[in-house]
Amino acid sequence: MNMKKILLLLAIIVSSMTVHAKTLVVYYSYTNNVHTIVSELVKQINADVLRIEPAQKGLDYEANNYAIGSAQIAAIRENPGHETSYPAIDPTDVNLAQYDCIIIGAPLWWSNMAAPLQTYLFKNGGTMAGKKIGLIVSSYSSGINGVESDAQRLIPDGDFFDRSLWIRSSQTSNSASLLRQWLKDIDYETVAGMDDTVAANEPDSYTVFSVNGSLLAQNASTLHNLEGGLYIINGKKTYIK
């Protein structure tokens, strides 16, 4: 195979991993803490958003010491493998195949993931196999291990980011900076293949080729002078600008 063909092949492989990478944020929110967090998140990343809604409207999950929410969680705990254990939700029509990364925004209920969100993942978690999965959990004070276990049970073949983000209810108004730090810690832009610009993460030394294989620059001081387009930039990593 000649150099041109190799570079073209590389361009196709990298562009399928990188340029078309898309993120979906799926969440449920009863008292709008997770809703506020997700609204902040989509200011920081490009993502589509899907909000899950229970089919039964007007339920007061908090009444009588959280009785309804508690009963829903108990039903799932008792028989997690059966569809009837999960509360019905409104139909959704998002094609998960078009997403490479799914970020889940989950309220914590009785140490578990809020029941309506579990319903969505019970139905769709299998379709998320191999995708990058991020988890953001909101709770009043309880730790989030149980929610992490739920996510892993419901998305058994998900490729989870190294750590999930726990935002306590009292920190909701501070979620912008917590999200920014988390995205940085998990190296979201690179790991999720969202890096369609080299601006934030430029390699130290590199060689820039056009897609038809001609050498454009070597160890250039900056990549920003290049017009927008598809380039093979070969340094420590391969980038698309």
Ligand SMILES: Cc1cc2nc3c(=O)[nH]c(=O)nc-3n(C[C@H](O)[C@H](O)[C@H](O)COP(=O)(O)O)c2cc1C
């Ligand atoms: C049914 C139910 C059960 C809950 N159980 C817990 C709990 O065990 N521990 C806790 O710290 N918070 C618990 N919470 C509080 C929520 O996790 C917290 O308020 C969260 O921020 C709600 O997110 P949301 O506003 O997006 O619905 C519970 C809330 C509900 C409605």
